[in-house]
Amino acid sequence: MGTSITSWENVSAYFTFADNPLALVLFSIGAAAIVAGLISTIKKHEDKAFEEYK
Amino acid sequence: MSTETPTLESLQAALDAQQAVFEMHQSMNVEVFYWWCTAIMVMIHAGFLAYEMGASRSKNALAAGIKNVLALAVIIPTFYLFGWWIYNAFPGGLIPAEASAALPWAQSMGPDVQDMGTGIFWAAFALFGATTGSILSGAVIERIRVSAFLILTVVLGSAVWILAGAWGWHPDGWLLTELGYHDVGASGVVHAVAGFFTLGVLMNLGARKGKFINGIAQAIPPHNLPMTLIGLMMIIFGFFGFLGGCIIFNGGETGWTTIYNTPTNLSAFAFNTLMGFAGGVIGCYIASRDPFWTMSGGLCGIISVAAGLDLYDPGLAFIIATTMGFIAVKAAQTLEKAGIDDAVGAVTVHGFVGFVAVILVGVFAGGTPNVDGNPEISLYGQTVSALVMAVVGFLPGYLISYALKKADMLRVPDKAEDIGIDEVEILAKPYPETDVPAKTSLETQGA
Structure with a gap:
């Protein structure tokens, strides 16, 4: 579904969705959300873990 | 056998075909070189992992380790x-230039048959960034919250150091074009920046509980000193990938150049990397007689000559490294007396030594010409650049950690620090069998 090529002749960027800038922006936002989500999850875990030690 | 008489056109076509094959193989060689440099750099992180876990007390060993692993996972x-974009957008200062090809949604930022450079250079630079994160990681063990550390390591590893890299390593970087900056092995752009960022964080984070009693520094021994020594040696191994990644493998007739486009070769790097390592070990050993510092001396030595790795006489590199190794131990003791608890000496080994290393290029190699119309290397240019590196590192480290401290997000609670972060947060024990009394040989025989 995401292929950006129909032939290997004269190919340059050939990765999935290379011809769909909107999709690439959305994937970038998704990647950023994963990193932010990881840090947020760790912070929540710490808040809970440290609660009784304050 | 063909009896056709070759024409000028057929000979030209054959020559063109040979040339195309040659150029493709040359591009592949470039990729192969940086691929393995990047792979070898992963050993730096394996080394930091072992070194930081060993340097912690056993109650915090896994917290130190998980922090290090996650640093790699968020910096990449x-x-x-945004890290690669910063490098390409900010060589002129703080106003971004057009660098849309380095944005994550650009076509050049993914598999491309025609582009055999971007991915492999991005990878090497990402691992340089991860190294800065690991430099911070060791200093803050045993009391920083993992979430706070990850925020700080992203800022350092994917923004701060690469901004300094844009200024001091990019062909259009203003430190090069205005001051003739020379730092081929990243003493400034990686080590000094990361070391001073770490200092800023440590000032807000504070010392480990029990480190200072009535203002007097107390020793907090590593729970596994042998593991720290092995870890440090693994970092030294990884440095060969790091420093290999700092040299430019050019196609055509040019061959090797520094990142400043001046001629050099791996032989030059080999002489001074090894002489620097040896000198640093000796200097730290003489100053401390301590196994941890003796092995850290290898790092001190390499970092102390890395900025001028392509220029120094190996004998001079050895003397510089020995001297800097000796001074580094004294500098670490001074820092400790000032109330800074740097658990692994990162501020001194990376920050102080990297800072001085940049200046020393001006002292010993001042007057060396640059190319492409850039000014020659000078003591003035190197000194100003070293100060820039220190400020660029220190300010964001101090300010962001200050904000985290004010939000009560920087440090684990006192009681959790007493019990150990592994038990409270990580919910795992590094050595679970240590709670079980050992059986005597008579018991195991059923007596």
């Missing part, structure tokens, strides 16, 4: 998302 994607 964030360096993809």
